[in-house]
Amino acid sequence: QKWLSWLQDLTNKGHIKTGGDPLEPTGKVVRKRTQITDGPFAEKDLVGGYTIVEAKDLDEAAKLASGCPHFDAGGFVEVRPIMKM
Numbered sequence: 001q002k003w004l005s006w007l008q009d010l011t012n013k014g015h016i017k018t019g020g021d022p023l024e025p026t027g028k029v030v031r032k033r034t035q036i037t038d039g040p041f042a043e044k045d046l047v048g049g050y051t052i053v054e055a056k057d058l059d060e061a062a063k064l065a066s067g068c069p070h071f072d073a074g075g076f077v078e079v080r081p082i083m084k085m
Contacts, residue, residue, distance in 0.1 A: 003068075006067050006068060007019055009067075015054055016051065016052070016053055017054050018051070020049055020050040020052060052082070062079045
């Protein structure tokens with residue numbers, strides 16, 4: 001409920017571009033174009049899900065993330081800009 005309330009507040013303020021979804025624990029790892037294996041995935045790359053927010057800069061995005069309920073359970077949020085190609 002805390003997660004939904006936090007996300008709804010950011011949505012109401014116009015910051016959410018997509019609420020994202022949690023990721024399944026399964027998947028594939030592709031290396032060198034020809035080597036495809038099932039997980040496990042490297043722990044440093046563990047991503048539980050994603051949310052895309054609109055912010056004026058990385059500092060504002062980090063401030064928006066500071067309200068995330070994951071912190072209540074000892075979790076963390078990684079904030080990254082989307083690379084423009």
